[in-house]
Amino acid sequence: MTNAPMLNGALHVLEAVLDVIAQHPWVLVPVAATLFVCVLLASPAGGACDARDPRRGFTVAERRAAFERAGLRCEHKSILWHRCTNTPTQGDHIYPWSRGGRTAMSNQQALCPFHNSRKSGSVPTRMYILRLQWRRRRYFPEDVSPRVQWRPGAATWSANDFS
Structure with a gap:
């Protein structure tokens, strides 16, 4: 038994659709806009998925430890290679939780x-x-690694990656 009649029917439908698009290309505008909105609103982590850490925020003890290992200074660079001189009050995910x-x-x-x-x-x-x-190598305690590991098993980057 062959599917030739079904295949011919599908080809005729496809031909008719392409004919309409060729004669009226503006018909694709709503389709493109809908696709654009869907892509724009999609979560990079796939929405509510297993890839996200179930715990969203850092504990008070973790934030305090982060502030102390940073020498009670903001870790963001302000001008050239110098760190911001403000006191940190917030623990931030380097690679966003979202x-x-x-x-x-x-x-x-x-x-x-x-x-x-x-x-x-x-x-x-x-x-x-x-x-x-x-920068962290200069102010982190010697027993604490300055490496950033944003998810379990993710490779951390080093200067060797660029040589």
Whole structure:
């Protein structure tokens, strides 16, 4: 038994649709707009998925430890290679929780309110993370790793990645 009649019917329907689009291309505008809105509103982490850390916020003890390991200064760079001189009051996910970043000390930075609101939910570049890790080597306690690990099993970046 062959599916030739069904295939011919599908080809005729496809031909008719393409004919309408060729004669009236404006018909694609609502389709393109709908697709654009769907892509724009889609969560990069896939919405409510298993990739997100179930715990959203850092505990008071974790924030306090992050502030102390940062020397009670905001970790964001302000001018050139110098750090902001403000006192940190907020523990920020380096790689945002909303994008699949985990709630762990290795993915936390101590920020002042200005820099935390400015960074918001933006995903850091490799260069941002490399510069942060480089700065952290100067002020982190020696027994604490300056590496950023934003999710379990995710590779952390080092200067060797760019050579």
